Amino acid sequence: MAGECILCGKCLEICPLLAATGREELGPRAKADLCYLLGRDEAGLRGADVARLAGLCLGCGRCAAVCSQGVDVPGLVAGLRGAHPEFRHWLWRAWLTHADALWPAGSAAARLVPESLRPDRFGSLLRMLAGLGREPGLTPFLTPTTFPDTHRGEPVLLFPGCTATLVRPGWLAAARRLLDGLGADILPGDFRCCGGGLKSAGFANEARNMARHNINVWRGAGRPRVAVFCASCQSALRGYGAFFEDAAEAGAWQSSLIVLSMLAKDIGFALSGAAPERIGYHRPCHAEGADSDRLLLAAALGDRLVTATDRQCCGFGGVMRLGAPELGDQVGRVCWDRLAGAELALTGCSACAAQLAAAAPRGVAAGHWLEAVG
Ligand code: SF4
Ligand code: SF4
The missing domain is CATH 3.40.50 (Rossmann fold)
Known part of the structure; x- marks a missing residue:
């Protein structure tokens, strides 16, 4: 049950943004305080200031994991972002909802900027964009040699996530080889984005639509195991509980999610x-x-x-x-x-x-x- 921040400071010890910058105003306690004041209309901040502050959170969730009061700072920040959207949020939404068109184009554009001409502030961002081409990635060096018999014939849906679907098909191919080797029965499933990035950016409606689609894919396949190989996707999928009307089915969904490496x-x-x-x-x-x-x-x-x-x-x-x-x-x-x-x-x-x-x-x-x- 979510409660109010009691200013205990426990989350200050683990916030990576605070640790890296030393700026307590960027830490979770300050954000929880800000959200509380905004809720009572006492913050005296302009919308633009709120939007800027709402942008300054990595959404890592480490603070929420240690809070004894159940204060969900990244959830509160997502609410702020939703209530005070600005152009970066819309840009991020377009980036996630039109990934098939924008990622290859963004990658090609970033590659046109030589490393020496990239401004320091955007250097790693441009490197990340440039890395979104469809290259094979690392040279493989792990060859599966022996497979246990523990999952033979088990029906499994594979949740690929946007990156594997659009730019790293090699991940999906490797995941399929492992499941094939285990003898699992890989079912076809037209999953979409997990919706996690949209949710944390404040686009709750779009995230809900993604979730409902993915849940229906799972239902249509007979509610089998869902193997996931991205921790961010896994976390977003685990957060689908509110989209079920039936508690037993919500429990079945949670139980179906499994990290690929566990299999x-x-x-x-x-x-x-x-x-x-x-x-x-x-x-x-x-x-x-x-x-x-x-x-x-x-x-x-x-x-x-x-x-x-x-x-x-x-x-x-x-x-x-x-x-x-x-x-x-x-x-x-x-x-x-x-x-x-x-x-x-x-x-x-x-x-x-x-x-x-x-x-x-x-x-x-x-x-x-x-x-x-x-
Ligand atoms: S958000 Fe939670 S952990 Fe952080 S100061 Fe408040 S009560 Fe403590
Ligand atoms: S979610 Fe935001 S406030 Fe919480 S620990 Fe991560 S960066 Fe800090």
């Missing part, structure tokens, strides 16, 4: 000569439950897995990238400090993979762990 955790892998010696692993902020991505990689990589983060925010930040890219970069540098020494960082989230690759130190690569699977 694949007992697959045996062989390392090829292309495997880097020192590999890091990044656990996304939105990851929940047991870290099966890390368990799979630890078993497959052995002592080549030399460093890992645990929900250290990468600085992606969704709509915040457009309004304050330099703050996202500050947060991203702290994350890369924790991954120091790795030649390659692997993760299980499409947003983190894009952000880590865009902000990686020179000579260091990053990508989704499925890119490593040949």
Whole structure:
């Protein structure tokens, strides 16, 4: 049950934006306070100021996870964004709802700007855009060799997410190979965007439409397991509870969601000569439950897995990238400090993979762990 902020300060210890900038006005307690005052019409702020402040949150959810009062700061910020939309929010909405047309065009345009001419403030943003081409990504170095019999014949829907659908088909192909090897019965399913990015930007109606469509795909397939390989998508799908009228069906939906690496955790892998010696692993902020991505990689990589983060925010930040890219970069540098020494960082989230690759130190690569699977 959501309550009021009691100013305990617990969330201040884990907000990556506050840690990277030292600016308490950007932290969750200040945002909770602001939302409370706005609710009572006591803040005395202009709409433009509110919209600007609402833009300054990464939406990582780390504050909400530790709050004993159930204060959901990213949810409150999403409400503010919805009530005070400005051009960046509309831009972000177009970016997500017309991804099939805008991502390739944005990527091609970003590639036209030479690295030397990119303004510092937008350098990593342009690198991220440029990285949205349909390149194969990393050279695979993990070959599945042995498959357990535990999921043979099990019907499974595969939730691909926008990135794999539009620009990283290799992730989807690798995920299918793993499920095929397990003997799972992969059902056809025309899922759309999970709606998570739209929801956090304040576009609740659009997010609801996505959710309803995806739920109907699941119903139409007979309510099977849904395998997901992006932590951000998984978190958004877990938030669909309010769209069910029937509590039992809502429970069945929650139970159906499973991280792909959980299904694949007992697959045996062989390392090829292309495997880097020192590999890091990044656990996304939105990851929940047991870290099966890390368990799979630890078993497959052995002592080549030399460093890992645990929900250290990468600085992606969704709509915040457009309004304050330099703050996202500050947060991203702290994350890369924790991954120091790795030649390659692997993760299980499409947003983190894009952000880590865009902000990686020179000579260091990053990508989704499925890119490593040949
Ligand atoms: S938002 Fe929650 S954790 Fe943060 S200061 Fe308020 S009560 Fe404490
Ligand atoms: S969602 Fe993340 S960035 Fe935003 S206030 Fe909470 S901890 Fe800070």
